[in-house]
Amino acid sequence: MSVPNRPKVLIVGAGLGGITLGILLELAGVPYDIYERSACATPMGSSIALGCNVRRIFEQIGVWEEFVKLSKPTFAMNISNQQRERICQFDFRGQEE
Numbered sequence: 001m002s003v004p005n006r007p008k009v010l011i012v013g014a015g016l017g018g019i020t021l022g023i024l025l026e027l028a029g030v031p032y033d034i035y036e037r038s039a040c041a042t043p044m045g046s047s048i049a050l051g052c053n054v055r056r057i058f059e060q061i062g063v064w065e066e067f068v069k070l071s072k073p074t075f076a077m078n079i080s081n082q083q084r085e086r087i088c089q090f091d092f093r094g095q096e097e
């Protein structure tokens with residue numbers, strides 16, 4: 001739904017920030033255009049890790065339930081060097097909520 005007399009928002013970049021802003025503006029009925037310099041999206045890797053602070057924005061844009069279904073909870077994360085030797089670990093146990 002479009003609201004009259006609202007200026008159009010121009011978003012430069014269709015990354016996570018630009019796409020999220022576009023969804024929020026769509027939900028708010030604010031007109032917008034997204035300009036992206038890349039002609040196509042390329043895969044970054046096999047997985048991404050997201051902190052719990054994304055929950056509110058994912059709920060707001062209506063993708064939280066689907067995201068949870070597709071996700072696997074992680075209670076520890078190892079950071080390794082190129083020789084696959086562990087150089088540090090984040091331990092999230094006890095913070096499940």
Ligand SMILES: Cc1cc2nc3c(=O)[nH]c(=O)nc-3n(C[C@H](O)[C@H](O)[C@H](O)COP(=O)(O)OP(=O)(O)OC[C@H]3O[C@@H](n4cnc5c(N)ncnc54)[C@H](O)[C@@H]3O)c2cc1C
Nearest residue numbers: 012013014015016017018035036037038044047048049050
């Ligand atoms: C290898 C790698 C792994 C990562 N893994 C994780 C992870 O596991 N979890 C996590 O939370 N974060 C991860 N990140 C970080 C995450 O990708 C960034 O924080 C996030 O993408 C930032 O979003 P953004 O929208 O600000 O910018 P970007 O996603 O970088 O999007 C910017 C967009 O703007 C476009 N653009 C730039 N200049 C112009 C222009 N002049 N005109 C038009 N378009 C333009 C670019 O092409 C791009 O599509 C990772 C990053 C990298 C590089």
